[in-house]
Amino acid sequence: MTTDVQPITSTPGCTVITGSMHGQTSPIDTASSPGNAKHDAIPPHFITISSEDIQRIADAVKATLGDEIKGLVENEVTKAVQPLVAKINHLEEENRSLFFKLDDLEQYGRRPMVRVSGIPEYYRENCDDTSKG
Numbered sequence: 001m002t003t004d005v006q007p008i009t010s011t012p013g014c015t016v017i018t019g020s021m022h023g024q025t026s027p028i029d030t031a032s033s034p035g036n037a038k039h040d041a042i043p044p045h046f047i048t049i050s051s052e053d054i055q056r057i058a059d060a061v062k063a064t065l066g067d068e069i070k071g072l073v074e075n076e077v078t079k080a081v082q083p084l085v086a087k088i089n090h091l092e093e094e095n096r097s098l099f100f101k102l103d104d105l106e107q108y109g110r111r112p113m114v115r116v117s118g119i120p121e122y123y124r125e126n127c128d129d130t131s132k133g
Contacts, residue, residue, distance in 0.1 A: 112127075
């Protein structure tokens with residue numbers, strides 16, 4: 001197999017070359033490659049990238065994926081929270097309704113317990129008959 005290596009672009013310390021191996025492009029660090037013939041023909045499937053390039057790639061990936069992940073998380077949280085908010089609103093309304101119903105029942109429950117001071121109370125007295133007569 002022959003590798004026909006041709007430089008495509010070059011930046012300080014890094015040259016992008018393409019070879020006949022699978023038609024891939026690979027950046028090769030030309031500043032660190034030794035000058036002897038043994039290392040001059042670097043196969044195109046080896047990649048050497050400077051730490052600045054790695055940092056730029058990492059920052060770009062973080063920015064892109066960070067925004068996507070944030071959007072997905074917000075979407076999922078919203079989907080999970082909406083039914084809970086609806087249920088809370090329903091339960092608050094039911095609680096309010098039951099509070100008023102209980103208040104009414106307590107009022108009617110206290111009705112026979114009215115005590116009037118100064119009027120004697122007799123055993124087995126019917127208050128309805130006493131008040132009418």
